[in-house]
Amino acid sequence: MATQSLSAVVQKLHDYVQQGPTDFEITILPTVMTKEMETDELSLDESLVLMEGQFLGMDARSLPWMTRVIRKDYKALKKKAILLDAAAGAAANDGSSTSASSMTDVNNNALHHHHSQILMATNALMLVNPDHSTAWGDRRRALIATSGDWVREMQFLNLLMTQHSKAPSSWGHRKYVLQQIVKAIVVVKEISDDYESKLVDLVHKEIAFCSKIADKFPKNYYAWTHRRYLWSSCILPHLQQSYHATIIVLLNQEFDALKLWLEQHISDHSAVHYLGQVLEMRLQQQQDQQQQQHIQSSSSSLNDLSISIAHNSLNLANALLKTHPDHESLWILRRLMVQILFQHAQQHSVTDSAKVAILSMLEDLIDEVWTKAHFSENNRDYNISGITSVYAWSFLVWCMSQLGLGGQDRPKRLLDGLAFLQSSENKSHVYHEMWKTNGEEILFAK
């Protein structure tokens, strides 16, 4: 059957993507739209521009017609796929052996060519419609059939996501590709002497990518979820057994990276949540280590570690809040640290001395915040802004009601907090409705 040739748009996009360096980015042009521009008819050369070898520029005004052309190619290939399937089916059913084998050869060649074309067409299609899940499926089928290079595919995704960071099925594709790459590393584990370093290298690359996306597209849910996904899909399953120390190193690296990140992205709740995950995993690893090595729970070094982790976590929040006291995410960070450490202190494996140390750190913090919040109206030393008061009181009633912190004066402090939240003018309605109708019930349930 006649092979269809693909459009110039698809060919050109394929060439550019193949040629581009691995850290290419896609940019939508023009960067500034003026009224005169709207009526221009742009040529292909004007619509797809390689800029300074670093960017692939796609002109927004040409996206409609380019999309039309690309889709036409893709749909024609889909139609052909149906014919190819039918032909393959017919050849399989053909009784005569000689004609069947030569038909199979012809079919195999046609199929291989078809898969290559699908890869070219979807290379273009995904750049204009990155959430087209069936097209991603076609791409996966073609890669599997042609023993495609999954690392190369990851690079394609890296390019695509510089422009499209929120297409769910593109992130689903990324997870699939990642699994193929991990599989290839794991399958030669026994004979490979750099198994561990290959995995760690892959993880570092993925973390760096997630970081890059989260920087360009703040609070990108997919990037942060993918980063968390690395732990459950790659790191823990494949390194837990024999490379425990490596996991701890990775966790410590993430903790440090997030500390730096939050200093530069102070409203980033996604980072706050992920930091909580890292902290929980870090504490869990420590407990696992204790159990594995049958260490007596009176071991002072692991205790000290527990206490120092607690110290670092609380200080991280303290430092950030000192300079940015009016950011909701940072108060949530503080609350999360308190909650995780409180939980940790309840574990059997934590010694009494560590428990006491950690709980006293938490109570000291509550006291400090309470003092500031309580006296802020009347005492110039403690003066904090209205919105900060709201976050501070919210933090206090949360910790006191959910964790039982707050010392002897807890009931009175809870009532003070409730009174404040019921009357606050700063954070609009939330603090009226919820606290007006259900305040006492919520706060004194435990």
Next chain:
Amino acid sequence: MSTPSSSEELPGKMNIPAGENGSFVFFHRESHLKYIASLSAKLDKPSSYEGAVTEHLRMSGIYWTYAALSLLVQRPEADKVLGVTSAPSDDRPSIVDWVLKCYVKGTGGFGGNLGHDAHILYTLSALQILVMAEYDLNQLHVDDIVKFILSLQQEDGSFVGDQWGEVDTRFSYCAISALSLLSSLGEINLPKAVEYIASCQNLDGGFGSMKGAESHAGQVFCCVGALSIAKSLHVIKHPDLLGWWLAERQCDSGGLNGRPEKQADVCYSWWILSALSIIGRVDWISGDKLATFISKAQDPDDGGIADRPDDMPDIFHTFFGLSGLSLLGKLPSVFRQIDPVYALPVDIVLEQKLSAQIIGSNGKVEDRLSHYEIVERHK
């Protein structure tokens, strides 16, 4: 005021109460009708760019359109406007016929558009459309569809979206809701499904897209909705904490955001209100302030609702904005109401005898939820 007997008698523009002091906002019913009616003509045009880049989710787009229309006009009129059961023209099939054509033979699932691969998202949307169209689901390959959904459940109870293995709590909701529509909820390992959803609870009381993922209002709806259908709300460790997290989504503008320090968006009116309805804590947010925000996001001339005031409308936000107003009880009682668990008109839920569980609020339960199994709020 006498109740109009047909939608034609309903005013094109009406007042919605939005404050204790008698304040109100405008609701541009007529414009929204115009907007919805013009959608398919606009999107199905071969030259439509918007249509091209949303082609893959057309099934869900039609569900949003049909459901939104159902909240504005009576059933027969909605069917006529969209050509639900009878073809609107020679070159366009009826919606029901089109949906059936999207069934992927041999797989048990529906694709997002003609010739697209089967996926749980579009399987649910397809069933929702058919049920609203009063199509007898028993005419479908029910066994195959159930088998498809069953095949998506993983060992840990989670659900993938299709053969390619992506896990997301959205898919848990779609699977559980779809099976409930097919009266086949018992076919999957429901306790395991519930166990996985429970494991997606975070320390802040919310739920994420997978275990360990950040709490997100959309995922909260999916998890709470799924638990409601599975009658397992008891696995929500701290409903007060969840309610607290949901209530904190309300911004100064009156709108709701999806996560801390993010912008308010009309679609969260649905994700959050429905979750609050299910756990009996709708009064934890200011309905008036929210209604005001939604109404400001309307396009009074061309119709439709946008994600926030002054932005361009789209059908997704139009549907969820209308649903939000419905859940708030702000739309006139003559309109059909939306059900917070199944995101279908309440009358359809009653007809289909769909079941779910709701947390009562001190013995009080909204009329629209009173047919469900009620569990009392516990300390």
